[in-house]
Amino acid sequence: xxxxxxxxxxxxxxxxxxxxxxxxxxxxxxxxxxxxxxxxxxxxxxxxxxxxxxxxxxxxxxxxxxxxxxxxxxxxxxxxxxxxxxxxxxxxxxxxxxxxxxxxxxxxxxxxxxxxxxxxxxxxxxxxxxxxxxxxxxxxxxxxxxxxxxxxxxxxxxxxxxxxxxxxxxxxxxxxxxxxxxxxxxxxxxxxxxxxxxxxxxxxxxxxxxxxxxxxxxxxxxxxxxxxxxxxxxxxxxxxxx
Numbered sequence: 001x002x003x004x005x006x007x008x009x010x011x012x013x014x015x016x017x018x019x020x021x022x023x024x025x026x027x028x029x030x031x032x033x034x035x036x037x038x039x040x041x042x043x044x045x046x047x048x049x050x051x052x053x054x055x056x057x058x059x060x061x062x063x064x065x066x067x068x069x070x071x072x073x074x075x076x077x078x079x080x081x082x083x084x085x086x087x088x089x090x091x092x093x094x095x096x097x098x099x100x101x102x103x104x105x106x107x108x109x110x111x112x113x114x115x116x117x118x119x120x121x122x123x124x125x126x127x128x129x130x131x132x133x134x135x136x137x138x139x140x141x142x143x144x145x146x147x148x149x150x151x152x153x154x155x156x157x158x159x160x161x162x163x164x165x166x167x168x169x170x171x172x173x174x175x176x177x178x179x180x181x182x183x184x185x186x187x188x189x190x191x192x193x194x195x196x197x198x199x200x201x202x203x204x205x206x207x208x209x210x211x212x213x214x215x216x217x218x219x220x221x222x223x224x225x226x227x228x229x230x231x232x233x234x235x236x237x238x239x240x241x242x
Contacts, residue, residue, distance in 0.1 A: 001041060001063050009057070011102035014084060014095065017058045018103070022048035025113035025241040027139070028055050028104055028131070032122030032219060034068075034075035035061020039222040043230065047119070050234045051242060053111045057103065059084070059096065059124070067223060079123055086160060088148050093162045097130035108136050115139070117237045121221055122146050122189075126160040129197075132177060133168045139240035141233055142197070143182040143220050146189040156191025159200070166200065173204035180236045181205060182220040182229050186212030208232050 004019040019036070021044075029044045031037070036058055048054050060082075061075045079085050084096040104116045117139030118128035125145030132140045150156035159166065173179065179201055183190045197205045210217075210226050220229045 001036070004041075004056075009099075009103050009106070011099050012095070014099040016099070019056045019058070019063070020053065021045070022051075022053045024051045024053055024111070025116070026055065026104070026107035026111045027052045027117040027119065027237060027241070028057070028100060028107065028128075030057060030059065030100065030118070030120045030124035030127050031061075032124060032144075032222065033060065033079065034071045035065065036063040037065065037067050037222065039067075039219075039225065043221050043225075046230065046234065047237065050238060052117070052237065053107065055103065055107055057100070085123065086148060088151070088155065090148065090154055090158050091161070091163055091166075093130055093165050094127070094147065094160055097127050097161075100127055101131050101134055104131055104134065104136060114241055117141065117241055119143065119221075119233060120145070122219065125190075126193075129159060129169060129179065130161055130165060132172055132179065133165050135172075138177065139180075139237050140177075141180045141182070141236065143229075143233075144184070144187055144190050144218055145181075145193050150189060150191035153192070157193060157196050159193060159196055170200050173201040176204070178204045178206055178236075178240075180208065180233065182208045182210075182226075182233070184210050184212040184217040184220065184224070186215070187218050189218060206236075 115138030
């Protein structure tokens with residue numbers, strides 16, 4: 001994590017380490033399982049280089065450790081038992097989303113600008129959508145959203161938000177706030193959430209989809225990195241925030 005400053009942020013009884021780097025408008029980059037791996041850091045550095053102040057919270061796992069089956073299993077177990085993440089319940093907002101919204105407000109108060117962006121991926125994919133409840137969130141990026149875990153058709157379609165938050169997100173989309181979504185077409189972890197996002201957001205949902213070549217295709221911006229996807233994210237952030 002060369003060049004990143006380490007801090008901690010607490011809100012609502014939740015505390016996590018955060019890493020910050022860059023200057024310009026704020027963007028919250030939320031890592032995927034298993035943690036802030038080197039490829040996640042690489043993507044975050046690209047966001048910094050595009051002209052943004054990036055804050056990365058460490059929700060599970062550690063830093064500078066590459067993904068492996070054992071590491072992923074360990075982080076997955078922590079997600080499953082933690083009360084911060086709603087992994088199975090329907091129509092419920094994960095408590096960590098409220099913490100992320102508070103983090104975004106603090107960052108925006110410090111760096112200013114038109115608003116804030118957020119990039120969520122995998123288990124955190126839908127978190128950026130939940131942060132859209134606040135007016136300062138102008139550039140939410142939802143990459144391969146995977147919570148709640150897709151056991152059954154209802155969970156595969158659930159967006160990990162309460163009805164109240166869903167209504168607020170829909171209103172913001174109606175008012176013009178766009179959402180960028182990325183996924184591989186064959187990714188079963190995403191379920192049918194892109195269909196639900198189209199229904200909820202209408203023309204405000206911008207879907208960037210890549211054909212799956214392997215069953216393991218999942219991490220659009222990192223492990224199975226798609227250069228076009230990365231560029232679309234950077235362009236979206238620049239358009240909305242710079």
